[in-house]
Amino acid sequence: MATVPNRRATDEDGMIFMRRVLTLLALLLWAGGAPAQNATAPDTAAGGARATTLEDILARQKNRLKGTTQRLPDALREIEGRPVPLPDGDAGVPQLGTLGGASDPDLWRALKSGAQATPSSSTARGQLMQVLGEDWRLVRRQYLLRYGGYVLLGMAAIIVLFRLIRGKIAIRGGRSGRTIPRFSLSHRIAHWFLASVFILMGLSGLIILFGRPLLVEFLGRDLLVGRMGMDPSVIDTLKSVNSVLLSASLQGHNLFGPVFVLAWAIMVVRFMKGNFFQWADAKWILKGGGLLGGHASSHHYNFGEKTWYWMVVLIGLGMCATGLFLLFPMLSQTLVYHQAATLLHAIGAVLLIAVAMGHAYVGSIGMEGSIDSMLRGEVDENWAKEHHDLWYEEVTGKKADHANDPGGAEAQAEGAA
Amino acid sequence: MTDAALTTLLDQMDADIASYLEACVHCGECAEACHFYLATKDPKYTPTWKLQPLVRAYRRHKAPLRGIRGMFGLLPPEVTEDDLRDWEELVYDSCTMCGRCTLVCPMGIDIAGTIRKMREAYAAADIAPDGLKQARENVEKTSSPMGVTAKALLAQVRHQEEETGLKIPVDREGADYMAIFSSHEIMASPEIIGAYARIFDRAGLSWTISTKAYEATNVGVQIGSAPLAKKLVRRVVDEAERLGVKYVVSPECGHAYGAIRWAGPNLLGRSFGFEVIHIIELLDRLRAEGKLPVGDKDGRRMTLHDPCQIVRRGGLLKEPRNLLEGACSNFVEMKGAGIANLCCGGGGGVSANPRAEELMIAAFGEKLKQIDEIGGIEAVVVPCANCRGVFEDGLFEHDRDEDLEVISLGQLVADRLAGDAPPKPSE
Amino acid sequence: MTVLQFLEGPMFYAAFAIFAVGAIWRVAGIVRLGRKPDLAPPKGSAAAGWFKGNLRHFVPRGLFAERTWMHLLGGYAFHLGLFVLLVFAAPHIAFFERFTGLSWTALPRWGFILAAEFAFAGLIVLWVRRFSDPVMRQISDRDDHAGSWLTFLVMLTGCLALEEAHDALRALHMGLVNLWLIYFPFSRLMHAFTFALARGATGAVYGRKGMNP
Structure with a gap:
């Protein structure tokens, strides 16, 4: 998995790993619990996790920056008393001059200690530029991309393996030819509405997350140039391709976001009935969901479906919240929330996409008769008896016999005897 | 093909x-x-x-x-x-x-x-379905899909004259109104002829029934044969013009009205020397002119079925309601009444098609559901002879024929005329 | 000539010509079939009925709306959304102005985005219903799906090009627009024009009968 830029492994890796994880935790905790950070004096030590390690710098910078405003150009003007060329307008980003500008070590020290400034692509006044951004960037690149990729590829591998070992799950005893209604039209529309938007959001989101590392780093730098020895200019081409894809994906992702919220809300309401956990679910878990053989009883939804529903509800809520937050950055004054939001948003997305892959597999080509419930709204009686016997009994008022289960016939004969 | x-x-x-x-x-x-x-x-x-x-x-x-x-x-x-x-x-x-x-x-x-x-x-x-083919054969032989002959009609007319004590003019030239009927009415509920007699008598209008053109049912329209439809319309038109009437009164029958009123002139390729008027239209006009004073109102909880060809496709929406307002005191509309009302399930030749009976009865179930939604209905006014037939069959099949009476609008109006004691129901 | 120039130049002219000529040809072909004069004495005006029928069918009857409200919401959202974003989006107005010289007030960007959200939500609901309802599965044909997908892709590529930073994305959008224009007159997308004929025909018949369902 080449989602990580080439880097020689060193002994420090372990240390760096710990530091990154701690940073990530700090970011999340901070976003979750810390009061909104005001654009005030740097001595508020808003650096949190790293304020202690930088106390000396903080103390030094405290005097130097005293009396300056917090916007970057002003701060820069004060530092070293050196004039800084400004770009047109009020963007507030200094151009890099011969003496350096934005990379001024003092400035970075100041920022590290909690000084605040307006970043180059400011979407809201008063947003911070802070050193945590660098940690955020590295957490995103080194851990999120790597492990996110592992999760998604792993899920695909599990599905392929499952297919190879278990094959398509056929209806025991075949189709009966008699159907019973399972999902109303409004259920089906709610489901497919969310599914369609989910696919659009998922694809565009994956491009935003993995586009550059996959296309430029992996395909370009590693494979085409590194292994196949192609001209390095191919990397530039791939970068352009990526920038087009990224622009498209970002616009699409932003536009479909609110539609996703709507579709998600409809789905949550429409499918809530029957999705609360029941006693039968515990037994279902003990029997491994019947995937390993045997029969696991369930109501309208089994434990797996219920878990999936609540994942969609809870993670989906998180996705909607963090997503809207990213879409409307002016909702917050503090950049750290956005950093946390991007990480949470991506983690949630990877989880949802991974489980959705399994859901889609079992719901379509993985299990005979499942897709009927969402295409026609009806399922075969034998399918219902096998997978949702308690629901079958509720709906039809008939007893679900398990004559088709492995060993079911004998069990029944015993029961009769 | x-x-x-x-x-x-x-x-x-x-x-x-x-x-x-x-x-x-x-x-x-x-x-x-x-x-x-x-x-x-x-x-x-x-x-x-x-x-x-x-x-x-x-x-x-x-x-x-x-x-x-x-x-x-x-x-x-x-x-x-x-x-x-x-x-x-x-x-x-x-x-x-x-x-x-x-x-x-x-x-x-x-x-x-x-x-x-x-x-x-x-x-x-x-x-085409055998039932409709049979009806077409009957029409070609006897001019009526149910095989009603002029002799049978005259027998029913005489019987109604006895019931009402009124003279029913037959084949009278120079009358203002010529009434035509659906075969279902002549055979199954001839008292409607008596009701006409009482209404025309009370309103003081001159009218007649022709023995050459008494049949309003148009199988040609049902089976979909323009030549046959034309032939059936022409018979009525020729007779009406021969008798020199001013109006032909179309009965409480759905497609018959559309067949002669809206399709007729186009089938014949000319306009008529008389006006086609639906019995409901005529009754409402007479009501408005004060010629049909109402006595005791019918106190039963009643609702109205809107026959598709008369209301939705015929344009007679307010007329039956005006009449019911005068004739009964406990009238309730069903949900979706009027132009969007549900069909009885047996129009357009379906009721003449035995093969379709099961489907028709199932479709009537939707109608029954609609009536049951109001609750407590004792009688339903159905101003279409074909719908009435479907209602009667349907109520029987759904085992509801005991608690819901199906009545004709003309009959109801005639029965509620002031000073007229309704005649005893004939056996 | 770049690809984009071709797609916005010669190709667009050709596609638009096919669209315009085809649509006019088809509507004229329908009208040309003619109808026999109605000899039955009218109770009302056929002409008034024609207009009334056209207006009446814009609004559903409550009785039926109760049963199919999801479909109705989807239909309204899609059609109104599409209309607004087609006619009042700033990039579209700029495009029209290039050819006609006409210009009008554009919606603010958020309004245009909102219209697009409605249109997308509506179109997806309509399409999703098409494949998950037995009635729709029975009556739908390839043309229905092709029309839905083409329209969706035109809208999607339009929204992907929102940043207006890459010619490739604009070209993709324009290419699909051209395809859509060419497909239009041969497909059921023509309902955008024929709806008036159908509603009018029924409205006129009922108008003569002195009523209007």
Whole structure:
């Protein structure tokens, strides 16, 4: 998995790993619990996790920056008393001059200690530029991309393996030819509405997350140039391709976001009935969901479906919240929330996409008769008896016999005897 | 396909039909309006699907730009006789041409009228249900689908004269009004003739019944044969013009009114020397003129069924309600009453088609549900003889014939005339 | 000539010509079939009925709306959304102005985005219903799906090009627009024009009967 830029492994890796994880935790905790950070004096030590390690710098910078405003150009003007060329307008980003500008070590020290400034692509006044951004960037690149990729590829591998070992799950005893209604039209529309938007959001989101590392780093730098020895200019081409894809994906992702919220809300309401956990679910878990053989009883939804529903509800809520937050950055004054939001948003997305892959597999080509419930709204009686016997009994008022289960016939004969 | 069927099918396609076939976006809304779909939930009863053979013939032979579509191999295959036979059930058994689908259609497509045109091709190829073929034979022999002869009519007239004590003028030249009836009325509820006698007598109008043209039922319209429909309309028109009447009174019968009032002049290719008036229209006019004073009102909890061809497709929406307001004191509308009311399930020749009976009874179930939703209804006024027949069959099959009475509007008005004691019901 | 220049130049002219000529040809072809004069004495005006029928069918009857409200919401959202974003989006107005010289007030960007959200939500609901409802599965054909997908892709590529930073994305959008224009007159997308004929025909018949369902 080449989602990580080439880097020689060193002994420090372990240390760096710990530091990154701690940073990530700090970011999340901070976003979750810390009061909104005001654009005030740097001595508020808003650096949190790293304020202690930088106390000396903080103390030094405290005097130097005293009396300056917090916007970057002003701060820069004060530092070293050196004039800084400004770009047109009020963007507030200094151009890099011969003496350096934005990379001024003092400035970075100041920022590290909690000084605040307006970043180059400011979407809201008063947003911070802070050193945590660098940690955020590295957490995103080194851990999120790597492990996110592992999760998604792993899920695909599990599905392929499952297919190879278990094959398509056929209806025991075949189709009966008699159907019973399972999902109303409004259920089906709610489901497919969310599914369609989910696919659009998922694809565009994956491009935003993995586009550059996959296309430029992996395909370009590693494979085409590194292994196949192609001209390095191919990397530039791939970068352009990526920038087009990224622009498209970002616009699409932003536009479909609110539609996703709507579709998600409809789905949550429409499918809530029957999705609360029941006693039968515990037994279902003990029997491994019947995937390993045997029969696991369930109501309208089994434990797996219920878990999936609540994942969609809870993670989906998180996705909607963090997503809207990213879409409307002016909702917050503090950049750290956005950093946390991007990480949470991506983690949630990877989880949802991974489980959705399994859901889609079992719901379509993985299990005979499942897709009927969402295409026609009806399922075969034998399918219902096998997978949702308690629901079958509720709906039809008939007893679900398990004559088709492995060993079911004998069990029944015993029961009769 | 037989040449006759295809030629007839293509002959039906004018700009209106073409607009309908072109505008359909397959939105499926019409299914929600069709009582056959509602009763069975079978997607094949989606109204627009019933037009499929016509759509294919249109696309292949008439549609603009079909040449370019053909270059890409996008023309549908020719409609075969087997296709027509496959669709026969949909065209005859499961469409009462009630036109409710037109109301829900975002494109306003008149599917009922288009089915009527499709039936022309079926009739030309002689692909039709046996029940309707039988009715057609009866008409050709006796001029009435139920085989009602002039002799039988005269017997009923004499009987009604005895019941009411009034003279019923027969074949009288120079009368103002000539009444025609549905065979169902003459055979199954002849007291309606007596009711006419009392109403005309009270209003002081001169009227007559003709022994040459007493039958309003038009099998030609039901089976879809313009030549037959024309023949049946012509008989009434010729007789009315011979007698020199000013009005022909169309009875409480759905399609009969449309057949002579709206289709008639077009079938004959000329306008008439008299005016066609529906009995409900006439009654309401007389009511407005104060010529039908009401005595005791009927106190039962009643509702009104809107026969499709009279209300939705005939335009007589307010008239029956005006009359009911005068004649009963406890009138309740059903949900969806008026123009969007549900069909009884047996119009458009379906009730004359024994093969379709089970489906018809199922569709009537939707009507019954609608009536039961109001609750506590004792009688339902049904101003259409064919609907009344369906109601009676349907209530019997649903085991409800004991608690719901089906009454004719004309009968109700006649019974409630001031100072008239209703005659004892005949055995 | 770049690809984009071709797609916005010669190709667009050709596509638009096919669209315009084809659509006019088809409508004229329908009207040309003619109808026999109605000899039955009218109770009301056919012409008034024609207009009334056209207006009446814009609004569903409550009785039916109760049953199919999801479909109705989807239909309204899609059609109104599409209309607004087609006619009032600033990039579209700029495009029209290039050819016609006409210009009008554009919606603010958020309004245009909102219209697009409605249109997308509506179109997806309509399409999703098409494949998950037995009635719709029965009556739908390839043309229905092709029309839905083409329209969706035109809208999607339009929204992907929102940043207006890459010619490739604009070209993709324009290419699909051209395809859509060419497909239009041969397909059921023509309902955008034929709806008036169908509603009018029924409206006129009922108008003569002195009523209007």
